[in-house]
Amino acid sequence: MKKQLYRKSGTVVLSLLLGMTMLFAADRVRPQKEIRKPSAMDSPVVANNWKFHKIGALWNRVTNFSYMGDDAYENRTPSCDYPGGSGNSYLYRGTLWLGGFVDGTFHLTTGEDKEFSPLDSVFLDTLNSTRADQETFTRYYDVYAPGASAHVPLGLEVTERTYAWSASYAGDFIIYEYTIKNVGIDSDGDYFPDTPQDIRDFYFTVRLDGDVSKLPTWGAEDKYSNQDDWVMCNSQWDWLERCPQMAGYDHGLTAEEADSSMVFMFDYDNEYYPSEYVVDGVPVDDDMGNPGVDGKLQSPGFLGIKILKTVPEMKPSSFHVCHIYNDPATDQEAFDRMLGVHEFEDITDYQGSGVPFPAHDYRGIYTIGPLADFPTGDSVVVTLALGVGSDPDSGRIYSMKKLVQIMNVAQFIVDNDYVLAVEAPTPPILNIEQYTVDGVTEGVMLTWDNQAETNSYFQYYKVSKGMKRADGSIDWDTLATYVDTVGSTSWPPPSGPTSGTYQLIDTDVINGYVYHYSVQAYTKEINDPIPLGQAWSQLTDPKSYKIISPSNPTATETLDDVKVVPNPYIGSAKWNNPSPSDNFPWKHRLQFTNLPADATVKIFTLDGDYVAKVKSNQTVIIGESVDLSSPSVAEWDLMTRNNQEAAPGIYMYVVDSPSLGQKVGKFVIVR
Structure with missing residues (x-):
């Protein structure tokens, strides 16, 4: 352990030095000899x-x-x-x-x-x-x-x-x-x-x-x-x-x-x-x-x-x-x-x-x-x-x-020598994807398996949806609960595309927002061999926990549907990350959506000054466990090519696509 000494005068210094000499002599177990210093x-x-x-x-x-x-x-x-x-x-x-x-x-x-x-x-x-x-x-x-x-x-x-x-x-x-x-x-x-x-x-x-x-x-x-x-x-x-x-x-x-x-x-x-x-x-x-x-x-x-x-x-x-x-x-x-x-x-x-x-x-x-x-x-x-x-x-x-x-x-x-007499329910294997109708993303589709029901104590599934708070934690809400009990009106969950699977479509989404989804399996109360209460699979188990940022499919025929989201851009909106941290350092994100995969977007002031450039499949989000980029989306962090935050005002953008041509538009930034 470190020895911390505080000296206040010359006399005290001398006394302490003498004391240290005696202390080190007491601590020394045996005389030290000249030794070779190994590499x-x-x-x-x-x-x-x-x-x-x-x-x-x-x-x-x-x-x-x-x-x-x-x-x-x-x-x-x-x-x-x-x-x-x-x-x-x-x-x-x-x-x-x-x-x-x-x-x-x-x-x-x-x-x-x-x-x-x-x-x-x-x-x-x-x-x-x-x-x-x-x-x-x-x-x-x-x-x-x-x-x-x-x-x-x-x-x-x-x-x-x-x-x-x-x-x-x-x-x-x-x-x-x-x-x-x-x-x-x-x-x-x-x-x-x-x-x-x-x-x-x-x-x-x-x-x-x-x-x-x-x-x-x-x-x-x-x-x-x-x-x-x-x-x-x-x-x-x-x-x-x-x-x-x-x-x-x-x-x-x-x-x-x-x-x-x-x-x-x-x-x-x-x-x-x-x-x-x-x-x-x-x-x-x-x-x-x-x-x-x-x-x-x-x-x-x-x-x-x-x-x-x-x-x-x-x-x-x-x-x-x-x-x-x-x-x-x-x-x-x-x-x-x-x-x-x-x-x-x-x-x-x-x-x-x-x-x-x-x-x-x-x-x-x-x-x-x-x-x-x-x-x-x-x-x-x-x-x-x-x-x-x-x-x-x-x-x-x-x-x-x-x-x-x-x-x-x-x-x-x-x-009990690490022998657990009670098995927790198997974490459901969750898959998520965009739910698309006529080329437009209308929601998120969740599909999971039914293996958790092989547990003799199994009772219900809980589907959760969350979004990140400013402090980086996730604000979870219950999306659905399916309880397997006599007289239950919620059982079974909607059938999935194959035998032994279930499916839920969440239409309450906004393209560009980042959503967290989880499906958990819960048991009844367990009291043997000791009171354990309910057992459940973990909310963030990698098998059951997925992240998605929905966007429309990649444009292949026209630039007419290109949009700026949000427009106007408001700095205080929930969309943003108002409190950047070491783990989530990004702050602003503005999207150009419905792009072809080969698009480049250049941003200008109304006076024609060149501000920045972004490309399809480019995201500013850092810190999530998955890649949230999309080939139909280009994101801008509101930083200029001179590494300064873009000022409030009206801006022009030019979409340039070798396959589909050009499109010019405007958007507004409000701080």
């Missing part, structure tokens, strides 16, 4: 690498250097994004702390201080996994850590495996399995362990830094993301009555579920800022869960990590809270303040005062152990679940209960 090719260390779980409702980055999630301030990839595909990130960074005593001195290896180095890339397996729908494998160690400062290695190698599922009842969490082996340390400088080093009183710690939560349009440092969190451990439920927003509810959480096995974070009320939600012209003061301008909770979920199994057994030891301004600066400070203090802090009872901690940028430090002896050659296996429990409508105590529920399912999976 980079000799090192077993590989480059940093990562893969993504995007199979369930929880999307997350998996790394080969101990990080859970992605702590990037810009161009952030999935980091406990919930629901998957929304870009709503619940996790800033989760890391491991592995600590213990060597020759009477405590040493700690921490992920956030770059004290783990990767030994393998991350391998992602979706086809051959025997435990889950998707799993990853990687390795890292602390024997050699070139990115760390003043690091004393414990001599540990970690094999990390993760498991993820598409089933709805197992899609809200990812299971991590860590096999930690004492491999010894490197004494001759070749970066390979060669000298045994036994460890006494070994501790396993997770450091959870949630920042609940971050929409794509919010900064990493924001009043609604990292500045108003709470973090707790499930050592007791009395704290709920000391949290005003969750007091007085019959939560039903049991003493057995208060087993000190879980650390969790959630968005609390930032007392210095009101929410975005305004009622009768007055902002609502309580912003717990981050209600948006429409009152809908933007951060309703609870982020949690639960220890599921350890071999050999390591019992819960402590839970402590720190924040951005008082992170421990040395190994010894971490032990003295946290790992070595075997108690479970209560954020609602600051130092026994009965007064809650204020909302802040907290980290939860959760520890199990110690394991008395950890000799070279031995291994420890720790299995945990990382997940988000969310009641999107109510949040608060209901999301807390949901977190406990999903962690109970994760516990059941591990206890």
Whole structure:
């Protein structure tokens, strides 16, 4: 762990230097000898690498250097994004702390201080996994850590495996399995362990830094993301009555579920800022869960990590809270303040005062152990679940209960050796295409198969349609529901073109708009072998989730139908992307439609000044998972050839087609 020293005067500097000399002498395990510096090719260390779980409702980055999630301030990839595909990130960074005593001195290896180095890339397996729908494998160690400062290695190698599922009842969490082996340390400088080093009183710690939560349009440092969190451990439920927003509810959480096995974070009320939600012209003061301008909770979920199994057994030891301004600066400070203090802090009872901690940028430090002896050659296996429990409508105590529920399912999976007695319904295979009548696109045609009905619990299909909001999330609406029950008037769905398929035509579309479609299969309530509730296929399962931007077929005979859409162009319209982000950088799009495939469109001012040029099959949309270009459409981003935004006014366009000739027209831009 990094050592941070602050000097205020010459006398203090001298004292600190003497103290550092004594400290480094205490930390030194053995005298260092003159060694040959190997070349980079000799090192077993590989480059940093990562893969993504995007199979369930929880999307997350998996790394080969101990990080859970992605702590990037810009161009952030999935980091406990919930629901998957929304870009709503619940996790800033989760890391491991592995600590213990060597020759009477405590040493700690921490992920956030770059004290783990990767030994393998991350391998992602979706086809051959025997435990889950998707799993990853990687390795890292602390024997050699070139990115760390003043690091004393414990001599540990970690094999990390993760498991993820598409089933709805197992899609809200990812299971991590860590096999930690004492491999010894490197004494001759070749970066390979060669000298045994036994460890006494070994501790396993997770450091959870949630920042609940971050929409794509919010900064990493924001009043609604990292500045108003709470973090707790499930050592007791009395704290709920000391949290005003969750007091007085019959939560039903049991003493057995208060087993000190879980650390969790959630968005609390930032007392210095009101929410975005305004009622009768007055902002609502309580912003717990981050209600948006429409009152809908933007951060309703609870982020949690639960220890599921350890071999050999390591019992819960402590839970402590720190924040951005008082992170421990040395190994010894971490032990003295946290790992070595075997108690479970209560954020609602600051130092026994009965007064809650204020909302802040907290980290939860959760520890199990110690394991008395950890000799070279031995291994420890720790299995945990990382997940988000969310009641999107109510949040608060209901999301807390949901977190406990999903962690109970994760516990059941591990206890039953990853054998799931209940199969989720098969995701429907969805195909979409433009619905065209007499050469004009009148809608979108959805076709899906009926294989989900082979599940004995199957009950209904849900067809959803969505459009992106300004923050990049998708605003979903239910297009149709087909319920297979006695007396149902909605069953069966309309027949498709072939046996075993269904078909729905959505005529409520506007050419040029981007639409998202999904067909999900749902089961009845499942209560055996444990209460799982309904199971359903995921909204964004790649088999069932499609995107389309309808347009008319390519013109082949005339230019008479060429149109400018929209005309006039209004900058504030829903058509546009008013809040560009790293993932969706485009802002304006104006279409020339009903073009031949060989068309070029040149744009001029009324004075004849050349402004820009676009071609058929050219789109300005960036960030979608599919290509939305069309051979009958040319899109302009309203940027001139001088890379300036086009000014409001009247413009001329000239369509030039080698096959069909020329057409001249006008359009208007209104900002």
